[in-house]
Amino acid sequence: MLRHGALCLAIGLGLCATPGAHAANTDGSITGRTRPGASVTVRDPSTGLTRTVTADKDGSYRFPFLPVGHYQLDSSLDGKPVGQTAEVNVSLGNATTVNLVERQQGPTDLEGVQVSAPVVISAVDISSTETATNVSREEIRRLPVDQNVQSVALLAPGVNKGNAGFGGISFGGSSVAENSFYVNGLNVTDFYNRNGFSEAPFAFYQEFQVKTGGYSVEFGRTTGGVVNAVTRSGTNEFKAGAEMTFEPSDWQSTTKNRYWDGERYITSSEDHYTRTKMNVYASGPIVKDKLFFFAMYEARGYTPQNTDNDGTVLTQNDTNSGFWGAKVDWHINDKNLLEFMAFSDKDSNVGSVYSYDYDSHTKGVKQDEIYSDTGGKNWNATYTSYLVDDLSMKLMYGKNNREDFTRGLSDAECNPVARVSAVPSPGVPLGCSTSTAVEKRNDTRKQGRADFEWTLGDHVLRFGYDHEVDTSDYSRHYPGPGAYYYNIYTTTPGATIENGGVVPDGYTAYVRARRYEIEGTFETDNNAYYIEDNWNITPDFLLNAGLRRDAFDNKTGEGKSYIKMDNMIAPRLGFSWDMKGDGTTKIFGNLGRYYLPVANVINIKQAGGLLDQRTYYGFDGYQILDRNGGQYAVPILGPQIGPVDDSQGNGTVGDLRAEVDKHMDSVYQDEAILGFQQALDEKWSWGVSGTYRKLHNAIDDMEISATPQCGGDGYIGYVMGNPGRKTTVYGDTNCDGTPDGYITIDTSKQGWAMYDAEGNYLGQRGWKKPRRTFGSLEFQLDRAWDEKWMFNASYVLSWSRGNAEGPVNSDTNFDDTGRTENFDDPWVNLNGGYLPNDHRHQFKLRGTYAISKQWQVGADVTALSGSPITGYGVGNPYDGTVYHSYFICVSNCADPVSENRVYERSPRGERRTPWTFNLNASITYLLPIDEKNNLRVKFALYNVLNQQRTLGVDQDLQTSVGGLNPTFLQPQRFQSPRFGQLTVSIDF
Incomplete structure (x- = not known):
């Protein structure tokens, strides 16, 4: 800008x-x-x-x-x-x-x-x-920016790390599952859960553009932000070079152990890693002025180790993978260009798991080996033709592959076991496997697009078509006999737990034994048309008007459509006024609508025969067992508490007409931007802008336990639809107990049946419509690099409010995109307030100063106010259900008659995590060996002050009705400790 x-x-x-x-x-x-x-x-x-x-x-x-x-x-x-x-x-x-x-x-x-x-x-x-x-790329080489795309995106104002254990980045208050990532026009976004992307080394990229708002109609399928990158290319000059990066464990500060009530609950002081990377590249002409190449290979060594929270298990990993990438450009003639790009980001990791005694720092016998394969091959071909002076065309086709395959040697005989920190430790490892899933996924995106630009006097018309087919081949189950995952939770006698069961007398903890299995191949088809007119109404006033039409088609494992939405019209309208007519000062604005597709995880878990079976038992202590000469502990199961719960998936694909709203509307966001920018001189400029975003709709699962007819007794089950809006599903229309037609339910008023303790029907309750609004005021000041120094500063004042974060739950660490806990019953999202990605104040500064021609120093500073904390309860004042909620039981909590319990509302975001500060610094030595050979040595120190402040806490105030959680507000996630990085590169 x-x-x-x-x-x-x-x-x-x-x-x-x-x-x-x-x-x-x-x-x-x-x-x-x-x-x-x-x-x-x-x-x-x-x-x-x-x-x-x-x-x-x-x-x-x-x-x-x-x-x-x-x-x-x-x-x-x-x-x-x-x-x-x-x-x-x-x-x-x-x-x-x-x-x-x-x-x-x-x-x-x-x-x-x-x-x-x-x-x-x-x-x-x-x-x-x-x-x-x-x-x-040149600016990144001058700054202390860690070598990943996420770190580049975080340089932009209003972009922050997500506040959940599953990571990601948040643009303008949006969740981490709403962004898109492109490399040379190829969409490389993870479409399974929409959190992640295929990535190449820094040295493979030429330039990045981080779009935070107002982007044109050629971009869609996002309600967050866009990270757009292009790779390096060859020229008529032969070039070659090498770059090595070192991050030894000796240059890392010790990660702090964490204590609660005097007891260590996170053991991390022996967590560290060593990382080494070396890439070599070559580029130049194959045929001068016609055909060019750029090729790179990077060898990677990464050996992290970490202990579990108890300090009883040590895992040592070894990743030894190589990246390769290439780009070929063919200038057929001055009017026709053809380029081909390909890269592989495939990684393989082996994790060796040992028993461990933290107090004596003694490594025991080897318990397991965990293998994981990630990444894959990516390629695209792009043809550009300047048909005539006023009409140009660009055609692209490509493929994006992402593999995720995790398995362990112990999968056949070892169940995973976990406990909350308030449950006593057995003193030996829990379970004999650190793997929590045997999971294999292959995601393949096939993408094609055509873009045109046509100049007609004062108008520039842009139009095109974009189509992609996203296929997930997926299987998953828990390891161990019966494929169970055992979780141990604290409780109190008489408390009501998740499945409605009542904890027996004498039990202060219970065990959840969960089976979770699914398999199949699932496809989603997305396409869009767009047209845009850029009209100079006057020499100083530009009007930008565009329309984008999206269509999404999510399919079952049999290839049948089950969530299909089309004719989603996204208008975009913008203007730019050159106030002085000299290009130094402008006012600009933008109004736009953006649609978000349904992630493939929904196809898999709803239309793939998901088995999600949960059985609850009293906790009768630990059984200590031996495997390969090492001890481990498993829970002893007491009496079963309540029924087996398979309401989330019973292993079959039901009648999807009864599980999916027939007239479902898509998720979309409206955005308005108004800004001012001014160049003070040829180096200094400043700007201010305001942004308002409003998310409309949600697509999520609701349990429809009452229908309008039949006296409210009609039960449908879990339905994927738009909470708080009318939902049409297949059900019982004539009250004979057999589904025979479509029923429309206004879920803002109906859908949830309420009963008293005797089972008497009390009426229906509906869901609140999802709400998320974001407002920000952004200030920027910039001085351009002039071979001596540069500086950029930004401040963002913002608010993110509502009752739904988006397609994931950061506050409860729930990352199944589009199947959140927000709408499991009408009380879950009842309370509005500040949302997880709300950071009131954001300061960012970065700069480089050339001390001499040989020496440069750089700095990058971020100061970020804390994120909201909510004290979650379970249950509500209206019926006996127990999900995450904004109600806390304060008296009569053990009374089995839910109407006799007394609840208070727990406000959303009433508390906040502390401010966080991060200072990165670098010093660079430049040595021109001759006119063509250049040596660059950069040492960067990240988190110079070694801040390890809290990023996230345990937000469960009550984990059972009336059962106070002793670890409420316990810090769970923290800033990474200080580490050093040395990069040495030479270009010939």
Whole structure:
């Protein structure tokens, strides 16, 4: 952003207005004015790519779909030059405006004002109506940024780490399962749970663009943010290089053990790792000016070790995998380009599991080996054609593979066992397996898209089609005899637990024995059409209007549609006003709608015959057993408490007409942005913007236990639908006990049956509609890099409020996207308040200073206010169900008659975690060996102050009705300790 003005100031070309538009998702563009009828030529000196267009009657010209890079720009009329040659850097996703007129000065070099925009704000881009942050490979090399894409995204204002144990990043208050990630136009987002993505090493990328709002209609299937990246390419110059990264365990601070009521409940002081990476690359011409290659291989060594919370199990891992990646560019001619990109991020890990005595630091016998394979191969081919001066086309097809396969040697004979920290430790390892699942998943995305751009006078029309087929081949079960996972929880005698059972006298803990099994192949088909008009109503005022039409089709294991939504129309409307007419100051705004697809995990768990069987027993202590010379403990099962609960899945695929709303509406978000940006001079700029987001709808499971007819006695079961809205499912219409037709239930008023202690029907209750609103005010100040120093600062004041975070639950650590606990009964989401990704204050600063030509220092600072904490109970004042809720039983809690219990509401987000502070610092030594060979040595220290503050706590105030949880507010997740990283690279 804020780039355009500095460009115009540097060239001194006067009026900076022309038909502008967003660039495509793999490249950039150059646009501007010269004399009417003049020929304008752009040339990439490194590849020889040359393109010429003729300016229209107003002198406007445009070069769309330009690969990211450095260009020379010339204009001539009747064989005479118009102005002088301009040196222009084209950055990802941006339109750079250059106005060419006659002048007597020498050649213009724009490098000093950073037209390439490697930072957030360097000049005003009046053709953009979105909010985005561009970060180049060169800027990352100058800064202490850890070597992963998530760390790049966190540089952008309003982007933060998720507040759950399953990780991820949150954009603008959205959950971590709402983002999209692209590499060279290929969507590499995890579509199983929508949290994660395929990733390449930093050295493989050329530039990133982090879109935080207002993005154009070519981007969809997200209500969070977009991380867009392009990879490096070859040129006419042969180049090669190597880079090594070292993170030895000796450069890591000790992770703190954690204590509660004087007892150690997290043992982590012996957790550490050693990481070593080395990559080599080569690039250059295969045929000069025609065919180019870039190839990279990276060898990786990663050996982490960690103990379990009790300090009785030690796991030592060894990952020794190699990344490979390549890109080939064929300039068929100046009007037709073909490129091919491929990479593999496949990793294999072996974890050796030993018994361990923390107090004596003694490693015992080997208990198990755990194997895991992740990642896969990714590729795409892109064809770009400049059909005529005013019409261009880009076609892409590719495939994205992600494997996730975990298994252990002990899977056949060892059940996993876990306990809450308040349950006494047996003093030996729990169970003889640290594996909690035997899971295999292969996800394959096949994607194709076509994008077009057509210039018609003051209008630039962009339109296209996007289609992908996402297939998950999945199987999962727990290890051990019977495939059970045993969890031990504290309770009190007489308390009511999850399945409605009452804890017998004398028992202060119970065991949940859970079976969880599923298998099948599942497919989702997503497609979209879009059209967008960028209209310069006046030379200083741009209107951007677009429409996107999405369609999602989630299928069963038999290939039949069971959640199908189409004709989802997403309008986008934006404007940009060049207030002074010189490209230095603009007001911009954007209104848009964005739709979120249903993750494949829903296909699998609802339409795949899921068995989720939970049996509860009293806890009669531990049985100590021996395996391979080592001891381990399993729970002794007492009397069964309550019935077996298989309401979440009984192993069969039911009549999906009765389990899925026939007229389901999709999840979508509306967004409004208003901003101001100004270039103070060729280096300094600033901006302020306000954002408002409102999430509409949810797709989640509800238990429909009452229907409108038959006196409310009709039971449907768990239904995937829109909570708080009308739901149409197959059921019993004539009250004869047999489903025979469709029933419509207004779930805002009906659907949940309430009974008294004698089983008398009391009426129905409905669900509250899901609500999530986000508002923010963002300030930015930027100084562009000028070979001496750069600086960027941002502050975001924001609020995220409502009764539903989104498709996952960060506060209860529930990551099944779209099958949350938010709507399990009408009381679960009854209470509104501040949502888990609400951080009121966010400060971010980063900068680099060149002490000399050889030495640079860099810093990156983040200060973040805490996230909300809720004291969850179970149960509610209205019936006997027990799910996570916002009600706490305060008296008569052991009374089996639920109506006699007394509850109080527990407000959402009443408490907060502490502020967190993070300082990263680096020092870099640069040595030019000769004109072509360069040595770079960078030492970075992350979390310099070794802050290990609390990020998340136990939010369960009551785990059974009236049973206070002794570990409520116990810290669970923390900042990573300080570590050092040395990177040595040489380029030939």
